[in-house]
Amino acid sequence: MSKTLAGKIWDGHLVRSVEGEPDLLFVDLHLIHEVTTPQAFESLRLSGRRVRRPDLTVATMDHNTPTRGGRAAADEVGKRQLDALEDNCSWAGIRLYELGSRHQGIVHVIGPDLGLTQPGMVIVCGDSHTSTHGAFGAIAFGIGTSEVEHVLATQCLIQRRPRDLAVTIDGSLPPGVVAKDVALGLIAHCGIAGGQGCAVEYRGSTVRSLSMEGRMTICNMSIEWGARVGMVSADDATFAYLEGRRYAPTGSEWERALDSWRSLSTDDGAVFDREIRLDAAQLAPFVTWGTNPGQAVPVTGRVPDPADENEERALRYMALQPGTAVQDIPIDRVFIGSCTNSRLEDLRAAAEVAHGRHVHPRVRAMVVPGSARVKLEAEAEGLDRVFTQAGFEWRDAGCSMCLGMNPDILQPGERCASTSNRNFEGRQGAGGRTHLLSPPMAAAAAVAGHLADVREMAPSPLPTRPRRPRGDRPEAEGRGRGYTY
């Protein structure tokens, strides 16, 4: 019988499947961080249970870590959480990439960085953006703390099979349009609950032509339209990205893995429960105007008339008048980072716009690499100097201003152009106002001092730097496809 990609992986992970009950699914990789795990470990200990597979569990510190000044800069309550994670990992024998480690970083950046994220796996984490890992042809989804405890204790999850939803995007992306715009355009098209209950497979020539980084951006934003799972079947780009990474298979196992991974795609004739089609040529650089990620318009557009009370509320919160041209909206802050857009290619794209220009005097702009490794790689290419010479702050790795759990927050009333994933009320700091956009668009806004059309700012070629950072892997890394998102 023909199967979808999600169906094949799901069936391959069934520990138990009984008619009328949800399935018992095996978890290949459980990523954990400081915020959604302390209660899970506590409850596990109170029940007299142990962590079944510490070797399939990997921890890092990312959500409330400061991006300057290290652990000493964390507040007291935040430190307690970092301490708790350290104690719990040491109790259970779990590998922890703590603050200061060269592999520390945002949990959804380090998984791929380390080669832990591989095709065909089931990956979970107590974080809704776990769908990011689906870019490698894996089933990856966010879970709550009780489910974290369940996975710690059993390495399994009780789950109902999601419906299959195909999103097919064909055609070449117009100039200035990148993966983030595909995600924002898709959410604006489908509505923020449009993917509920579904495993989304992104397909079509546009998706195929995206780099791994671009695919991660799109899969990452799946949850923003309600889908827990977003995935792209693996291909040569996936294998090239993986080869040589720390936890990727080697030697004859690499060959065996490749054979297996190549068979992991949706069969011809497999039936999806739903299908959505999008024409890449219709996309533009998008900017959100409201308080959910679906409230987006092209940068050449205007703030719309509110259609209902919820939109009126959003406009009030954002202090915007209907009819205002998007490019007339001045900004105070710029944030380039988050699990959506903090990888090397994202930083390169922003740097190309920033290079030879300067941040507007009214704007405070911050670049936060997704992991310590991305930071080193970017520095080896000289991106840090491009940014600092242009007046951007160059920070240490972490979630930073995406969610305002650490010292990087907006002040009440501040307006921010942000490459993150959520523009909810107060998300980046109580009273803060967020406009979501792509990394190059964020850099353009930083320079202009208002939301701006990156297509009107010619990118400046970056200085080439052949030197590679000290790494634990040979040549393959970062090789290949250039910046196409």
Place this chain on the structure above:
Amino acid sequence: MRAFRRHEGRMAPLDRANVDTDQIIPKQFLKRIERSGFGPFLFYDWKRNEPGFVLSRPEYQSASVLLAGPNFGCGSSREHAAWALEDAGFRVVIAPGFADIFRSNCLEVGMLPVQLSEASVRRLMELAVEDPATVVSVDLDAQTVTAAGFAEGFNVDPFSRQRMLHGWDTVALTLRHEDDIAAYEAKRQPWLPRVTAG
């Protein structure tokens, strides 16, 4: 998990769509390492910034059933949102739709997410506005919601229903299948990553 069979209580009408978990419990309160004590921070910003916010009104202080708009609980996976609602005394949330992770977190916590049509939720909101003392009865056994002149059935999957009715510990349920788990583990592909502490 605490068992749930039937609950009677007053309703609080939160007539907003797409309420995200950042609103239910803002991030600055996620740093606690305990599971309790989140109630006082429920809808913290809305309570603080919006005069007359529905959950600040005296007439809804004793409400234990929250009525909300579609796509309730979207966004972050933080179970703290369900803990905060439960800690503030809510046992049931009734809405035309829930975000997947939030729904699952509610079931884990033993707080019942009830999905009704938009028109039905609207009718219940009207009842709660007309007379805040209106009592609604939510029966998981019979799968019904009843209130002054209102009666409607709701669907919940049989496994979740049984689990809540009995307050089952799902970890214990899964551990009964330890042999199946071990058998699965024995046949996993050899190249899959394993990470040792150190």
